[in-house]
Amino acid sequence: MNFPVYGTGLVMGLSLIVAIGAQNAFVLSQGLRNEHVFAVCLTCALSDAVLITMGVTSFQQIAALLPWLDPVMRYGGAAFLAWYGAKSLYSAFHASGALTVQEAGSSSLRATLLTCLALTWLNPHVYLDTVVLLGSISTRSPGYEASFAAGAATGSFLFFFSLGYGATWLRPVFAKPAAWRILETLIALTMWSIALSLLAKM
Secondary structure (H helix, E strand, O other): OOOOHHHHHHHHHHHHHOOOOOHHHHHHHHHOOOOHHHHEEEEEEEEHHHHHHHHHHHHHHHHHHEEEEEHHHHHHHHHHHHHHHHHHHHHHHOOOOOOOOOOOOOOOOHHHHHHHHHHOOOHHHHHHHHHHHHHHHHOOOOOHHHHHHHHHHHHHHHHHHHHOOHHHHHHHHHOOOOHHHHHHHHHHHHHHHHHHHHHHHH
């Protein structure tokens, strides 16, 4: 285990997953209702771990067969991150709302997990984040890709379980639009730093 590389994977994984989206909003809503929280958090985290592993292993194999793929993915990933950062910064200065959680009746564990899996595996952005971007970034640490993947997967577990079980504490905080502005600004700065890091390795 290479701990510096593990730490890089942890930071990269958290940076990508913290962005507000349908999956995170679902985990938060389950936490606020205290409904199937452990199962939902575990499902999201394990799904991320599988996708991250696919990215770290499969991306290298594909890149070896198609040498042009790595620079294309780096440029494409950097462009996406730059755009996402700009979008987050725009949201930080122009958005005035806060995350709202829809009140709903209790759902069965099966229905809840099916919804969770759909939000995870049918979301095209999750493949870009985990398989493409994290797979591409992992190539910067040849020989220590497993450490990078372990760090990124740890980030997913930490985030989802913190979000699910910390929902009660988060609700009054993120009911305030100012909290979202701060978070979106931090996301923008993080996305831009990763984009610059990708381009620096070209």
